Amino acid sequence: MKINSITIVLLIFVSSNFHSCNGQKKSEQKQTKTETLEIGKSASELHTKIWRIFQDSKGKYWFGSDGKGIYHFDGNELKQFTTVDGLVNDSIRGIQEDIDGNIYIETHKGISKFDGRKFTTLKVIRSSHNQWKLEPNDLWFGFYNANDLYRYDGDSLYELKLPRQDLKKAFGIDTLISPFNRNNPYSVYGVNKDKDGNIWFGTFVAGAFRYDGKSFLWFDEKELSTLPDGRVPAVRSIIQDKDGYFWLSNFKSKYKIEASGSAYEKLKGIEKDHPHYFNSGLSDNKGNLWMATYSGGVSKYDGKTLSKFEIISEIEDILLVSIYQDKNGILWLGTDNDGVYKQNGDKFEKFKVKNKSGR
Template identity: 60%
Template sequence: MVNLESGTARSLAVSGNLKQNLEIEMIKNLINLILTVFISIIVISCNGQVKSKSEQNQNTEIGTIVSGLDNQIWVIFQDSKGNYWFGSNGNGVYKYDGTKIIQFTTKDGLAYDQIRGIQEDKEGNLYIETQNGISKYNGTEFTTLQPIKSSKNEWKLEPNDLWFGYNANDLYRLDGDSLYELELPRKDLKKAFGIETEGVPFEGNNNSPYAVFGVNKDKNGNIWFGTATAGAFRYDGDSFLWFGEKELSTLPDGRVPGVRSMIQDKNGYYWLSNIYSKYKINSDLPKGYEKIEAAELPEKIINDKILYFMSGIADTQGKLWMTTYDDGIWCYNGESLSNIEIHNGTENVLLISIYLDDRGGIWLGTNNDGVYKHNSGKFEKFEP
């Protein structure tokens, strides 16, 4: 005989257990769902924080992307990575990587916005020479170098030294670690030139005859310094050779061209910022050098043109290119001189500097029309 009441009770009990198990399972699933949603929210939030941090890092990169260059570009330089740098006369420095232009100014840590020189050390750091100090750029930030005024006058000549002329009593030498302020040997300038010489009160230079206007290295690694009115000096690491010629100082009409650029031609002669004379080292002579006429000049050229150049280079074929401020470029092929005038419409382009890049390309920095580049036998306005 079957006990219906007992079977019913067991059925109800089983039913109750199933219901309870289902409820427990539903609660577990709900808890798992809540945990999953919570974890997802945390992950998304973390990812958002990482992205924000990345965006913040991008926003802290210095410099401003601009669409073009300033009209007054005084300095042109190509770094070891192939980037071009253009130093302006009041709006900082521009970096061009072939795609975009980035402008750096005092807002980014640059010492001053008037640029007078750009160099690179063996580590790839750039040194921006300004009228208010020298800024080092390591690819991330700018720092201003602090010079050491040493009573020992730390004169040395090492292959990796960098030399600067602006904002110094005479000049600076950077040996990779320290920036030394140096003094050139003093000479009897009145005896050499027949007059009392004075300096030129340009901004960024002292009013001294020995203020350095130009620094160049020759093919043998000797360093040359051109001054305001004290002539030129060559330093070979041991001693100085002084070029105390009248055309390298104050001129009879009172003009002070300064020795701004020193270039060596393929015959070993040095052109010291003018095309009146050229010099060759000769230790057998009393002065230590010989001086001859640079090139035969037609009378019309002598009367109409200023024969002092601001900047000069020797190209890959040995041809000399020398820029004047408003009389164009002088070219010397080893035998004769020619003159190239640079115009923008009816206006003369005022030339400040000339630069030879690592591909043999010739560039011009100007005071009123940006940058020019030599293309197919002529100079054309450079439009990045």
């Protein structure tokens, strides 16, 4: 009887453990199944047209393409997100992050917010009252539906209009004729903040604006609008150097803001052969200016000398769209025809994603 009792107890114990393990396996299988249902798909390489590069607060990289959605790289795996996953459009024009770690992806058709799990499209508030404010945590967007620009305060996305100017008097532009009757002259192509927290807007052909939270300063220089030969470079990038001067998408001139903030002085920039304009620029951790031109390579300006940097490539002409500096001080280049390039010392090399196995 004693042996039978022990046997029964052992059977109950084994059965209990079996069911427990079995339940654990089912739970693990369910969990694994849930993880495989996450949005996005694994990718082995980046698209050739990468226009935007961004590193988030967690150290992960985002690569915005022109037509193939956005890529996320965590150091081990590359994932691609498109409209299939809820992205509003696959042509990416900007990437930002708010103080809570949400990622905002700017496209031609709207702005998507990614909270780590899903994409939602921000709804635009159009009001007769211009909701102009300048708060430190606000996000600003251009390139959207050919309207002027948009301000997001964490709750609402406000459509804003820049103060209208006499463009015909300043630039000789008749907004009633082509192409200006089809394209908004005030469409914002570049948004940057200066060291004092003022925000700058570069437009399609209406020059540039500086907003200090109370008033606007308009830069009505011909080189910031249509050029004599008919080209329209637009003001795509606004950078401030270590001496406080501002460079508005071109090497030719720099600007000094007067103490009152209500006027500016135009000064001679860098003597340089064509092209005079840059697509994207930044001031690095040491105060050097970097300018990336569409077909003219990338240059560094230390305040005295303009130096051109080598791009190691298998194709002849690299078309540069953007330049970005990550948290480690490394510079990255986004291109229109050959993916992404990463700084390696005094040159730039093609960035290739390695999968988990390191191959």
